[in-house]
Amino acid sequence: MEAHARIEVEPAFLTQAEVAVLLGVPERTLEGWRLTKSGPPWLKLGRHIKYDRDDVLAWAREQRHG
Template sequence: MTPVSPLKLWTVDDVSAYLGVPVQTLYTWRKRRTGPPAARVGRHLRYDPDAVRAWFVQQTAA
């Protein structure tokens, strides 16, 4: 059996709170392919916290 990774994926609500933007904004960004990368787990969106932080740094560097 493979051990569970200590990395906890973020929900849309987690990313919304971290970035200080409404949840709907994240859905809009995803539709436009401009926001942080997300993956579907079943019918739910999940975000890698490191990828969200990297995306944020990239946005602030531009």
Template sequence: MTSNHHTDVRAHANPGSNREQDQKLLTIVEAADIVRAPVATLRYWRHLGTGPRSFRLGRRVLYRYDDLITWINDQHDGPHAA
């Protein structure tokens, strides 16, 4: 991964990836690693309703990989993007 801030996250996706990868479920720890933010930040964003889409499965909070990537790209392309 390069340090270029304008790189689209989708460019890092495996070109051979399939719908199964897009449907992959991530824990909050895995999601935090991808967005490079503390788990507490993802919890706070979830509380505010401003973070990536998530859902509960039993007691666990999960994120779909494709929802996370979409959210990241939306932040990059959004009205407050630098």
């Protein structure tokens, strides 16, 4: 009988650093986008800025040109 089942959960909410890596941009760029409201949607959980992974990917797809 297994005492502790291990469940691995992929995070739905990403940090600024994780989004910067995902999009290949500096964290400062994300900060600028938040100020100008031109980047991916974000939310504030307490004092923490988080990004919904699905929102970030959807936003990135909307940026396609050509």
